[in-house]
Each structure stands twice: as structure tokens, then as C-alpha cells.
Amino acid sequence: IDRIAPPDVTWVLFDAYPQAGKEKMEDGRLPIEVFDDQKVTDDWPQEYLTQMAKLLLGNDMPVSIEDGTPKEHSGSWHICISSSTETATSAVRGVLLEFENISDDDSDDLCGFGKHIHALAEARDAKGRTALGLASKESLEVIYEYLLFCGRYKLQSGPPEHRTATSVVLRAQDLAEQV
Numbered sequence: 001i002d003r004i005a006p007p008d009v010t011w012v013l014f015d016a017y018p019q020a021g022k023e024k025m026e027d028g029r030l031p032i033e034v035f036d037d038q039k040v041t042d043d044w045p046q047e048y049l050t051q052m053a054k055l056l057l058g059n060d061m062p063v064s065i066e067d068g069t070p071k072e073h074s075g076s077w078h079i080c081i082s083s084s085t086e087t088a089t090s091a092v093r094g095v096l097l098e099f100e101n102i103s104d105d106d107s108d109d110l111c112g113f114g115k116h117i118h119a120l121a122e123a124r125d126a127k128g129r130t131a132l133g134l135a136s137k138e139s140l141e142v143i144y145e146y147l148l149f150c151g152r153y154k155l156q157s158g159p160p161e162h163r164t165a166t167s168v169v170l171r172a173q174d175l176a177e178q179v
Contacts, residue, residue: 011055014059015055018059021059021060030075030079031056032057032076032080033079036087038087046087049087050090057095057110058111060074060076061113063113064116068119075125080139082135084138088139089138095111096113096117098114131143152175155170156170
């Protein structure tokens with residue numbers, strides 16, 4: 001695509017041909033970048049832009065929804081998480097949501113990637129950079145909700161520091177200041 005078609009046409013095209021969302025346009029951008037850059041108007045409300053970005057993102061994730069194994073992708077995840085727009089941040093939140101946490105209106109198969117957050121955080125773009133390293137402040141806050149304990153603490157791996165019949169003490173790094 002070289003420009004955005006009317007909303008009703010755009011949705012039908014990308015829904016019917018998911019591969020089209022992974023193809024770069026003549027200017028070198030992916031379609032998700034066009035929707036991320038699109039200004040909110042009466043014809044292009046925020047909810048629609050977010051749903052389109054979520055559709056494109058869900059069809060080009062760097063890991064499999066089934067088991068989290070890496071898969072070929074065009075970079076939509078890295079583009080989306082490096083953006084600080086409401087469209088991108090909402091799309092990231094949408095694809096990470098678990099199925100049971102979505103409303104009937106949002107019901108689709110492009111969510112549930114949150115269970116693979118560790119693989120998504122470490123997914124590399126074409127230049128070898130990790131997704132976590134590219135994430136904007138806004139996307140990082142969303143990712144940390146899934147990646148960290150209570151959205152704030154990075155738990156140290158290994159055995160607990162202390163254990164009793166009623167408690168377990170683990171070491172953790174507080175990352176609240178980094179967000």
C-alpha cells in the first residue's frame with residue numbers, strides 16, 4: 001500500500017490477506033507504521049487505529065502463540081514497541097492480553113502473547129537488538145506488567161533466600177525507577 005484506503009476497505013483487506021501486513025511498501029515502511037503515524041480524525045478514530053495496529057501486530061509476532069518459539073517476522077513487534085503513541089501502546093497491550101481478560105467485543109485470536117513475554121522481550125530485530133532494549137517508556141510499562149513480579153520486581157533466579165512452613169523469601173531487584 002502507498003496510502004491508507006478507507007477504514008472499511010482496509011480492515012477487510014488485511015483481515016483477508018494477513019501476509020500483506022508483513023510486506024514493506026515502496027517507501028520501506030511496514031503497514032503498521034502507517035497506522036501508528038495516522039492522526040486521529042472523525043474517519044480514523046483512535047479505537048479503529050488501535051484495532052488495525054493490533055491486527056497487523058498479531059499477524060507478525062516474532063514468536064509462536066502456541067509455544068513461544070521464535071518464528072520468521074518482518075519486525076512489526078519491534079516497530080510497535082519502540083513507538084510511544086497511544087496506537088502502538090494499546091496494540092502492544094492488546095496482543096499481550098490473555099483470552100479470559102478480553103471483552104466479548106475484542107474477542108479474537110490475536111491476543112494471549114503475554115504468556116510468552118520472556119521470549120518477546122528477548123526477540124531480536126534485523127539488526128540484532130532486543131525488543132526490551134528498543135521499547136519506549138510507554139511500551140516498557142506494559143511489558144513490565146507481564147515480565148516483572150507485581151509489574152515492578154525482577155526476581156532473582158535460584159533457590160529462595162529463606163523458607164519456612166508459611167513463607168518464602170526471594171531476592172528481587174526493584175525496577176520501578178527505570179520505568
